[in-house]
C-alpha cells in the first residue's frame with residue numbers, strides 16, 4: 001500500500017530532482033530538524049514527528065532532494081468531519097523556497113488515494129505569516145474554489161503572551 005501511494009505521488013514530479021513521497025518513521029528526525037530550522041514554526045517533540053511519520057503518513061508528505069528532506073506537510077483527516085483534511089505544519093527548507101514545493105505538496109496530498117473523499121481543506125495561519133496566507137489563498141485560486149477565513153484560535157486561548165492568534169482558513173468544496 002505504501003509503495004503504491006509512493007508511486008502515485010511520484011508521478012506528479014516534474015524533472016527537477018525533487019521527489020514527493022509519503023513519510024516513513026526513518027524521516028522523523030530529519031523532519032524535526034527541518035521544522036527547527038524554519039525558526040518560525042512551533043517545534044514539537046522529536047517523538048511527535050516520528051509518531052506522525054509513522055501513524056499519519058497517508059495524509060502527510062515529504063520532498064526529498066539528494067537524500068535531504070527539504071519539504072514536509074503534516075495533515076490528518078478530521079475525526080469529526082471525514083470530508084475535511086486538516087493541514088497542521090508546512091515547511092520548506094530555505095534553500096528550496098519559491099519553487100512551488102509547498103503548493104505541490106498540498107496538491108500531492110489532495111490527489112492521494114487517502115484523500116479521495118476530501119471536499120474541504122482547513123488550516124490555521126497566524127495573520128503575520130504572509131507566505132502561508134498566500135499559499136492557502138493560492139491553493140483556493142488554483143483549484144477554483146472558495147477560501148473562507150474566520151477566527152480559529154484566539155491569543156487568549158494560549159498561555160499568556162506566548163502565541164499570536166490563528167485564523168482558520170477553510171478551502172473548498174473540491
Ligand SMILES: CC(C)(COP(=O)(O)OP(=O)(O)OC[C@H]1O[C@@H](n2cnc3c(N)ncnc32)[C@H](O)[C@@H]1OP(=O)(O)O)[C@@H](O)C(=O)NCCC(=O)NCCS
Pocket residue numbers: 038040041088089090091092093096097098099100101102103104129130131132134135138
Ligand atoms: C510558507 C512556505 C511553506 C512556502 O513554501 P514555498 O514552497 O516557497 O511556497 P510556494 O512556492 O508554493 O508559494 C506559494 C504561494 O506563496 C507565495 N509566497 C511564498 N513565499 C513568499 C514570501 N516569502 N513572501 C510572499 N509570498 C510568498 C508564492 O508567491 C505563492 O503565491 P502565488 O501562488 O500567489 O504566486 C515556506 O516559506 C516556509 O517553509 N516558511 C517557514 C515555515 C512557515 O511559515 N510555514 C507555514 C505555516 S504552517
